[in-house]
Amino acid sequence: MKIINCPLNGPRNISEFVHGGEVREMPNPTTCTDKEWADYVFYSNNIAGIVTEWWLHAPSGYWFIAVRHTVSDEVIRTFDASELFNQRIDFYMLDSVEAPL
Amino acid sequence: MSRLNSPAGLLINRRRRISFCFEGKQFEGLAGDTLASALAANDQWLMSRSFKYHRPRGPLTMAGQDANTLVQLEGEPNVLADKIEIAKGLIATGQNCNGSLADDSDAFLGHFSRFMPVGFYYRSFYKMPFSKYKDSWKYWEPTIRRKAGLGELDLTFKPQYYDKEYLFYDVVVVGSGPAGLSAAITSAEAGARVLLVEEQPILGGSLTYHRFDQEGLVADVLRVRLLAEVAQNQRIKVFTKASCNGWFTDNYLPVIQGNRMFKVRAKECIVASGSFEQHVVFRNNDLPGIMMSSAAMRLMKHYAVKPGQSAVVLTGNDDGYFTALELDDQGTDVAAVIDMRENKDIHSNELKTILADRKIDLFTGHTVYEAMASKGNKKVIGVEVRAITGQGTVNNKGFKIACDLVCMSAGYMPVYQLLCQAGAQLSYDDVASEFSLNKLPAHLHIAGSVNATHALSAVLTDGKRAAIIALNNIGLALDQPVPNVECQRKVNFHWPIFSHPKGKDFVDFDEDLQAKDIVNATRLGYRDIQLVKRFSTVGMGPSQGRHSALPTARLVADSTDRNMTQTGVTTARPPFSPEKLAHLAGRIFTPYRRTTMHRRHLALGAKMMPAGNWQRPAFYGHEKDRDQCMHRESVQVRTKVGIIDVSTLGGIELRGPDSAEFMNRIFCYTFLKQPVGKTRYAVLTNEQGVVIDDGVSCRISDEHFYVTATTSGVDNVYRDMMRWNTQWRLDVDITNVTSAFSAVNLAGPDARKVLELLVKDTDLSPEAFPYLAYREGQVVDIPARFLRVGFVGELAYEIHVPSRYGEALWDVLLEAGRAFDIRPFGIETQRLLRLEKGHIIVSQDTDSMSHPAELSLDWAVNRKKPFFVGRRSIDILQAQPQTRKLVGFKLAKDFNIDDKPKEGHLVLADNHLTSKITGNITSCEFSPTLDMIIGLAFVGIHQCAVGNTVYIKVDSGALILADVVKLPFYDPDNLRQQI
């Protein structure tokens, strides 16, 4: 069984983890086009190569991020999500879309 | 029952005789015998019938590597007779025979082999002239199926106890031959914790049966020395009679021993699995008495069984000579050694002289062209020998030699299965005429003959070499130099295939495939080795091509003008050797969850039903009385008071300054302004805008929410919440408190009266504690959370208490409720009650496409918020013309309850039975309170107006008319839940 190195719990069998899909940037839901939104919701690059993904260590309820190769299945790196998401994200109404997302 | 003298018979205990039964006959063997060796000792060589032609078959490898000795035990088919040890009272029979093993009336099929060219079943059995059958396969298949298959399953068999265990080692060595032993010892001496896995009952591999020298002394001396070193070393754990049955990612190795599957995790893995000796392809090469040289050696050295009286050794390497010497030493007359190699290719002259000294005839550049059989092909009685004139061609004249044993040494095929599973690749060396392995993944190593190393001394060094490389990976033995390994010894004959016009020159014994079958497959256009396999079924039998892979590759390469490496062999897949389902399943773990009130429900005679891993009361009473029970329970709730265990409901706590903001982003409705001490309905959609869960949000304080979720949904809801906030970084703490709280819903006009008896610290009056309010207090001395919610449409209190008090809560409420005829009710009843109120159940009244508007839940969606999950998708969906809607419907008062439409029945566009499907029924019950059949259904948008008639197609095919009505069905002004 494959081993994933959980940033909190160390190396564990993959059966302790839940795959959470690719880390993708959400288009501004108030300003993007329907096509852009559909693209975000349904479409995927689904590449044969290196992807950045959400993984959950179920027993400890810990979400983290893994960089994995979708052909060799090698997990190249795992790290705490705060590396990518380090500040509060807010949403604004249309009249203030210039505010950062 | 005569046996050879010691030291022959390493595995047997001559003092313990064991009787067993085969084909209804009593036999006697010795402790340590396999069924096959014991039968052979009794001169019983016929052990099975072949798959297609029902040809007699006997031992081929004596190592459990072929399908020739598959027998049937009681309750267990397809058991390898040369692997299973005899035990007192063992009862075995032959399998796949029509009649008895000795007298199989299906043996005639062999004579019809000419009617059965490769893939013949694709070319036939589907047409049938002058027949009523259009496709005659219907007619043939049952017959063919009966002929197919090997053993039989006992459908009444009860499984025994099997289990599993995880193990962790620095180095795992697979195979305990000279290479494996040397690798294990090197590793352990360097300080590694080592697991040594061996299939046989004793360590040593080829050292236990092979002969390496003229005197036949080297093997034993070396084995004794190495085993002593293993025994002395505490760091080596030895598993014998254990099979490492696969290689999985990150050196994860299933090792099967006894009734247990060990799941071994190895930092480093060294595979020293050795090599399979290969047979020679000639006519009748499958007769009992024709076996691998190594099989004859195993019979003698392991079991002290004399493999025959008069032997012919057919070889393409030096090993055949040593076999001849061993046979000669053990009193088998060696009629001749037939060496396929030309004189010039035989480098060791002393081997020839020894044969000469022993008066053993040697024919070089010759082969066995055909074997002669006794009546019914039961045993080999002689061979016809011919001189080899070219690749696979022979003189048209030969000579015959009488014998009852033929030993074949055509060469070896590395035991590549585990390694190819790990992604290693095979490439062919034309000089050595053998496949070798390369492109191994990190932390996986090979040593010995699997690594194309054949000379004993080289094999030992190779084990050390592999070990040191492995050890270096884990920071050990860094000071030791990596020895380099030289081995020139050639063991494979380049073309041991001598096709015969009359056939029966078997390439694949499992599937009865002859040389021409393989060639003809390519002639028919199936040129890729994979297509050859799929078309001819070569290698698809129980031994998965252990012996057919090499000759097949040679034949295919030759007839498609591609080289051996391009041609290759078919993909190796786990398992290495067939494994019982019981081993894989082990002790089956089926987790279950229980509410603290579980035992109370059982005591009250509840009919339990699964809800995820939970068990919940459907209703209280016997299954057959479902309707009456639900009737009684629902009326009780409507007129008096009922209680239901809702502990399985999900519970999630949100605490911190951003709790409200977080709720606002997750759920559709708005929660920023939700008053403290109030509850609010909360609908959850996914990013596609589909309703996936709902619950009740309680605001305990400005910065503290307690929100419920559905039993099956809570885990995902919680996970999603956690992931969203990992991105949003809001200042909120999220906890799944589902099992921290046990809960009941106390519902009915008398609910307050019951509660007032137990709750002293909270004013329960409608003014102080109105509908939809949230309070905290104590039930007697049990700390509790009270939610006044109206799912069932009566005065109701949901009471949530810390789980350790759950059972006591149930007890005190039932005790206090007795004065009011309190009656527990189950979820089936609750479903009826909520249906009367027109409340939906997510996943029953919704599907994987339903968005809020379709469910008339727009009121619970606030689209003025800047964001909530799924909001943009809902905008897009709302902008489109709707196609369907969930509505309430009722049937005529006098409608016969037995014809009640069922959930899942269809709603049609109009009153024609063939018209378009516009929807389906999601809920439907008879309501005793309303005295009519009511339900919820998706209907076409043109049908959804109140007062419309909808057409329901039921399973009888009949069309039922129903009226769309306004919801709720019961208490339209929602007064009762407010009292």
Next chain:
Amino acid sequence: MPAITPQTFKKRSFVYHKLSAKHYTEIAGAAVSIHSVVEPQATVSLCDLSNLPRTGFRGLKAAQHLLSVGLPIPAKPNQAEKSANGELVLRLSQKEFWILANTNCEQSGYSKIDNLLNTTVPKEQCFALYCQDSHAWLLLTGEYLGKIMAKLCGVDLSSEAFPLGSIAQTSAGRINIIVVHHHFNGQPCFSLLCDSAAAEYLWDSLCDAMQEFKGKERGLLALTNS
């Protein structure tokens, strides 16, 4: 006064229906099995501690709160440390801590836990957890701890790989559990914390895994006095 039974009190263990124990005593307002019939040669014992006090805190100020009441803070996540009074402090993440009552049952041992809950918890960034009710607490003592768990759990819990003071948040028999390696009466033992709704399931699974080693259910006193 009538003999104490698991149902004497309103607080009840999540596995008491599984216990074969005959005798119970009151600890922290609930019945704890004190003794079970057990052959002397029992090498492994399984004991239900679900009714012993425990609590937890999560948040940036959780560590500070523990320090303020004199509890130690394990250096890294997934480490456990005993306090002076014998409470066991588990660090489950950077900012999540659980506190298990001292297992040798002098009542004084438990007051501390109550203090923790009663003494004012910091207003923000420190949230009390519900592990008293969300989780059951079972104690596995004796030899073969690692081998028994190896039949349920894919993490190497041998004493070499999982030394004293280690915590594993993992899965056993397909449910989530927290395994803590600590000392009980000077003997190594595993505290197992699992979802309280799955407690009976874990109990069954452990009993099955222990059979091979003649493991037996035992009461707390029986353990402390052995």
Next chain:
Amino acid sequence: MPFSLLKYALNNDYPFEKDADLPKPTELKSTYDVVIIGGGGHGVATAYYLAKYHGITNVAILEKGYLGGGNTARNTAVIRSNYLTSEGVSFYTESVKLFKQLSQEFDFNIMYSERGQLTLAHTDAAVRGFRQRAEVNKHFGGRTELIDPQAVKELLPMLNMNPANMPVLAGLWHLDGATARHDAVAWGYAKGATQRGVELHQLTEVTDIVVENAKVTAVKTNRGKIQCGCVIQAVSGHSSLVAAKAGFKMPISTYPLQAMVTQPVKPFLDPLVSSSALHCYVQQTSRGEIVFGGGSDPYPLYNTRSTLELKESLMASAIEMFPFMANLRLMRQWAGITDMTADYSPIMGLSPVDNYYLDAGWGTWGFKATPICGKSMAELVASGGKIPDLIAPFAMDRFNAFRQVNEMGATAASH
């Protein structure tokens, strides 16, 4: 013994080349009217129908490996039409009809065997869903019934009616459920197509796709560049990757699907049996082997490696359903790569690139659609892009409009 085999017996060295099923390899031409990427069942079926019904034979099928070596070779050969949506059911019902005549049509036995398929319901939710599937199926002329536990027991006396403490509450009994020799289906189509002049090029991998002003004009292969009038992409398991060469994204993520097979035993199991709750389906082949399949792997991957954990859970389920199988021996485990769409329905029809047609998103249900998909795709191409009604709902742009065809639940673990 049927007469058809006589000729082989009479002639000792029968000239097999004379009636070879597949032609010898030939050179690539520089241009074709139609290039089909992918020599699996769908690809060769499309070519077959193009040649047979539309006289279009200047067609090249480009297969990077060997004929039918992808999921055609790896699926567990379940044929059924008991889906949930009107769109799905009417589509697969047509497919079953075509399957029934293939042996005669090909003059090649695909061993179509109508066994019936039984899917077990263990929860009331499943019962509701199954009832709806049965009704939709009947509505479109399929033979499907929801049967009670008693009837299940009669159909399968050896079945454990309470596997893993999940009582069998009902069964979805689908009489049209069948199986066939999956390889033979591809071979039969290839035989028929090549005999009509279509070229099958194995070991020919498409390395790039040439698109000029939003129109496909050529494909580059490891054997050189080919001009083409139009392209049909039929590469299950690699749809996103090939589409990327043509320059567009797809609503697909790709997962391995594993299956396994036991040693052959004498026949005891006729119907195809599956349990949605236990994620396990079981059938016995005509060779006597028991084939098991389960759910897809838990995360996306382009790799056909096997895993022990899947095998363990699947065999546990199998023993729960049929305890007496405990002593049966598993012989082989393998995997295929499947393209999953968000709504568990396929993608057929136009793409953002002109003259570039899609046959994709077949998840775990591609084999059973082979004939009708081939037939429909051939119509689509022959008509120069006029979409047949039968496949109109499966256009890729349904996702842009949030108009999915949701088969979730009707596909799980019964493939």
